[in-house]
C-alpha cells in the first residue's frame with residue numbers, strides 16, 4: 001500500500017491551484033473558485049487540517065484518562081475515596097473527554 005502525505009501552508013504550493021486568466025489563480029478543488037492574490041489559504045479550503053495538533057491533544061487526553069483511572073483503581077484498592085470524591089473525579093474525566101471528542105469532531 002502506498003500513501004502520500006502532503007503539507008500545504010500556502011495556496012501557492014498546492015496542486016489544486018491552477019492559473020485561470022488575467023493573472024488570477026483558481027482552486028480546482030472548489031469548482032475553480034478564485035484564490036486570494038496573497039496565496040493565504042482561505043477559510044473555505046476543502047483540505048483537511050493537519051492532524052498533528054489533534055493527535056498531540058488526543059495523546060495528552062489519553063494520558064489524563066489513564067491517570068484518572070489509576071487514581072480510582074488505587075483508591076478502591078486502598079479502601080479510600082468517598083463516593084463524592086469518586087464522582088467528582090469521574091465528572092471531570094467525562095467533561096475532559098467530551099471536550100476532546102468535540103474538538104476531534106470539529107477538526108476531522
Ligand code: SF4
Nearest residue numbers: 011014016017027045
Ligand atoms: S484553497 Fe485549499 S485546495 Fe484550494 S488551492 Fe488553496 S490550499 Fe489548495
